[in-house]
Amino acid sequence: MKKFLALALAALTFTGAYAQEGKKDSVNKNKPVFTTIKENKITSIKDQNRSGTCWAYSTLSYFESEILKKTGKTYDLCESFVANKTYMDRAIQVVRLHGDCQFSQGGSCYDPLFCLKHYGICPEEAMPLPGTLYGDSLNNFNEFFSLMEPYVAAIAKSSEKKISSQWKVGLQGILDAYLGKCPEKFKYEGKEYTPKSFAASLGLNFDDYVTITSYTHHPFYTQFAVEVQDNWRNPLSYNVPMDEMMRIIDNAISEGYCIAWGGDVSEEGFTRKGLAYAYDTKKIQGLSGSDAAKWLRLERTKKAELYDSLGCTAPEITPTQEMRQERFDNWELTDDHGMLIFGIAKDQNGKEYYMVKNSWGEFGDYKGIWYMTKTFIAANTMDYMVNKNAIPKDIRKKLGI
Numbered sequence: 001m002k003k004f005l006a007l008a009l010a011a012l013t014f015t016g017a018y019a020q021e022g023k024k025d026s027v028n029k030n031k032p033v034f035t036t037i038k039e040n041k042i043t044s045i046k047d048q049n050r051s052g053t054c055w056a057y058s059t060l061s062y063f064e065s066e067i068l069k070k071t072g073k074t075y076d077l078c079e080s081f082v083a084n085k086t087y088m089d090r091a092i093q094v095v096r097l098h099g100d101c102q103f104s105q106g107g108s109c110y111d112p113l114f115c116l117k118h119y120g121i122c123p124e125e126a127m128p129l130p131g132t133l134y135g136d137s138l139n140n141f142n143e144f145f146s147l148m149e150p151y152v153a154a155i156a157k158s159s160e161k162k163i164s165s166q167w168k169v170g171l172q173g174i175l176d177a178y179l180g181k182c183p184e185k186f187k188y189e190g191k192e193y194t195p196k197s198f199a200a201s202l203g204l205n206f207d208d209y210v211t212i213t214s215y216t217h218h219p220f221y222t223q224f225a226v227e228v229q230d231n232w233r234n235p236l237s238y239n240v241p242m243d244e245m246m247r248i249i250d251n252a253i254s255e256g257y258c259i260a261w262g263g264d265v266s267e268e269g270f271t272r273k274g275l276a277y278a279y280d281t282k283k284i285q286g287l288s289g290s291d292a293a294k295w296l297r298l299e300r301t302k303k304a305e306l307y308d309s310l311g312c313t314a315p316e317i318t319p320t321q322e323m324r325q326e327r328f329d330n331w332e333l334t335d336d337h338g339m340l341i342f343g344i345a346k347d348q349n350g351k352e353y354y355m356v357k358n359s360w361g362e363f364g365d366y367k368g369i370w371y372m373t374k375t376f377i378a379a380n381t382m383d384y385m386v387n388k389n390a391i392p393k394d395i396r397k398k399l400g401i
Contacts, residue, residue, distance in 0.1 A: 001106075002102045003344070008106045008310075011154070011239070015364060023044040024179065026155075028308070028309065028311055029311075030133070030309065030310055030313045030314075031311045032275070032311060032347035032348065032351075033132055033310070033347060033348045033369065034343075034346070034347055034353070034371060034374075035345060035346050035347075036343060036345045036355070037343075037344040037345055037346055037352070038253050038254060038277050038343055039342065039343035039344075039345075039355060040065065040069070040253065040256055040257065040258055040342045040343055041065060041068045041075060041342075041356050042061065042065050042068075042243075042258065042340065042342045043064040043068070043070065043075070043294065044076075044136075045075065045358075045359075045361060045362050045367065045368035046061070046360045046361075047138055047139035047350045047359065047360060047361035048079075048139060048357050048360070049130070049131070049138035049139045049361075050138070050139060050140040050141060050193065051130075051139035051141040052104065052105025052106050052141065053079055053083055053105065053107075053139065053141075053336040053338070054106045054337050055107035055108055055109060055111055055112070055230070055262070055338045056079040056082045056107065056111070056112055057079055057193040057338070057359035058109070058167075058260055058261070058262075058339050058340050058357075058359060059109040059111070059260045059338065060077040060078075060079055060112055060121075060337035060390050061111040061114070061205065061260075061340045061357060061359070062109070062258055062259070062340055062385065063077060063112070063116070063132075063202075064076070064077060065214065065258040065340065065342065066204055066257075066258070066387065067202050067203060067204065069204075069256055069257065069258075070193070070203050070204065072204045073203075073273060074086075075202070076123055076124040076125075076293070077121050077122075077123065077124065078115075078121065078122050078127050079124075079130070079364035080127050080130060080179040080180055081087075081115070081119075081121055081126075081127055081177055081182050081195070082111065082115045082121070082182070084111050084175050084176070084179045084181075084182050085182065086107055086111045086114075086115060086116050087113075087175060088168070088171065088172060088175060088226040089233075090103055090107075090116075090232060090273035091103060091148075091152045091168075091171055091232075092168070094152055094230060095152065095155050095156045095163075095167070095249070097156075098156055098342075099153060099157045099230060101229070102229045102230075102232070103148075103149060103152045103153070103156075104229070105139070105141055105145060106150075106225075106229075106230035106335075106382075107167060107230055107232075108228075108230055108231045108232075108235070108262065108338075108384075109211065109234055109260045109262060109384070109385040110211065110231070110235040111163030111233065113206060113209055113385070114233060114235075115222070115356060116199050116204075116206055116378060117199075118199070119182075119195060119196070120194065120195025120196035120198055120199040120379050121195055121196050121198060121199045121202075122182070122183055122186055122188075122198060123186075123188055123198070125188075126179040126182065126183050126186040126213075127179070127181075127182070127190070127388040127394070128180035131312045133177065133178060133180060134177075134178065135391050140389075141178075142175075143177040143178075143241070145288055146175055147174055147194060147268050148171070148175075151167075151170070151171060151173070151174065151378040156266075156340075173185075182195065183195070185266070187233065192306075193400070194331045201269075203298055208387050208388055208389060208392065209371060209385055209386070209387060209388070210237075210238055210385070210386060210388045210401065211226075211235065211236075211237040211341065211384065211385050211386075212236065212237060212238050212240060212245055212248055212383060212385075212386060213226050213237040213238070213239055213245070213381075213383040213384075214239065214240055214241060214242045214244075214245040214321070214324060214381070215239060215320060215324065215325055215328060215380065216322075216325045218239050219239070220239055220241055221238075221239065221240065221398045221399055221400075222239055222387055223236035223237060223238055223239065224236060224237065224239060226382065226383050227352060228335040228382065229335075230335055231335075235381050238399050238401075240395065240398075240399070241321060242319065242320070242321045242324060244379065244395050246374065246378055247376070247392060247395065248386060248391050248392065248395060249341060249354070249377070249384070249386075250344070250389065251390060251392045252386050252387070252390035252391075253341070253342070253343060253344055256391050257342040257386065257387050257389075258340055258341060258342045259340070259384050259386055260338065260340060260380075260384060260397065261339050261340065261341050261377070261381065261384045262335060262337070262338045262376070262382045262383055262384060263333075263336065263337065263380045263382045263383075263384075264332075264333050264335070264336050264337075264379045264380040264382065265336050265337045265375075265380070266312060266334060266336050267279075267348040267380060268281075268304075268307065269307070269314075269376060270376070271304075271307070271308070271315075271362070272363075272364060272368040272371050273365045274363075274364030274365045274369060274371060275356075275370065275371055275372075276356075276370055276371070276372035276373065276376045277307075277314050277316055277364075277373050277375070277376055278316045278317050278319065278373065278375045278378075278379045278380070279307065279314055279315070279316060279317070280316055280317045282308070283315035284306065284314065284315060285308065287315070290337065309366065311400060312347045312348070312349055312351060313349070316373060316376075317375065317379065318375075318377045319375060319378040324379065327379075333372060333380065333382070334382075335339040335382045338359075339356045339357060339358050339359070339370065340356065341353055341354045341377075341384075342356070342357055343355035343357070351373060352372050352373070353371040353372060353374070353375050354371070354372050354373075354374065354377055355369060355371060356370040356371070356372050357369060357370075358370055388401050
């Protein structure tokens with residue numbers, strides 16, 4: 001998920017501007033008014049700040065919600081622990097392949113699951129808080145990755161016939177300097193744990209979690225590794241038709257489960273105000289009384305003003321399986337961001353939205369929550385993680401799980 005960092009920075013940049021627009025929104029008759037249909041329990045809003053770790057924040061938030069559902073206990077699991085372990089594993093993979101894969105800040109929802117299963121986890125308080133080791137109050141990976149990327153590249157592209165293992169020692173030093181050392185033991189609520197024993201104490205069965213996607217370049221009801229660079233561990237996802245992909249989400253929410261969602265938020269319909277629509281721009285052009293030539297010349301801010309004025313009345317596309325595949329193949333449907341779907345709401349016109357927890361702090365009109373239409377999710381989902389027990393029985397039977 002590559003673009004989320006730039007999007008997060010843009011969100012911070014526009015905070016002041018949107019604060020000034022609050023009065024306009026209050027009189028916009030098209031601003032959605034939401035009624036909650038179903039809302040599952042989530043933990044507090046976090047802020048990934050200037051780090052490409054939405055995959056860690058969203059997926060650990062997902063597991064925190066799973067724990068809440070199963071045990072009623074609230075945990076704050078440590079993103080820095082997962083990042084420390086994952087970046088070392090990814091560097092080893094890059095070196096093993098002589099640099100023929102990408103080393104970057106991004107990842108997938110499978111990375112935290114892999115970490116929980118193989119390394120364990122610790123609570124947030126068992127490691128230095130984000131940014132504090134270098135005098136910041138939140139994560140800022142600019143300097144961190146400006147050191148790591150050339151370091152890993154130098155080893156991966158080395159002309160030596162044999163490399164030593166000491167490069168791992170040096171890289172671990174960088175990881176520990178910016179993220180903190182992963183503890184071997186720690187105390188939590190008066191009891192001593194190792195990361196593995198702590199993970200085992202959470203009450204989850206880590207074999208319950210599967211990922212779902214929907215594309216036609218692989219047969220339905222089979223598994224394949226979704227072909228995006230940040231899916232570098234190549235975990236397999238179950239491939240289902242688009243309508244069943246959506247049925248699984250709806251069934252999960254109705255049964256009290258959340259979804260660790262990954263998808264495209266670079267579309268114009270994903271607003272910094274906490275809304276997401278799959279705009280039908282051709283219909284909007286007609287509503288605005290402009291032709292295509294004039295529309296293309298409009299500044300981005302002018303387009304945004306028009307979209308905002310339409311609010312919940314903005315026409316949306318009708319997503320299709322063919323559209324999803326075409327957009328994936330031509331690089332339009334991209335792997336940008338990870339978030340947590342935890343509920344369903346409807347607006348004053350009856351349109352349904354998913355309630356989605358972001359990791360940009362309490363930003364936007366809804367304090368860190370996004371309302372994303374079902375149409376937007378259908379069109380822009382790359383893949384998502386779900387508890388297999390939340391999948392409708394008829395679909396589970398087709399998948400053999």
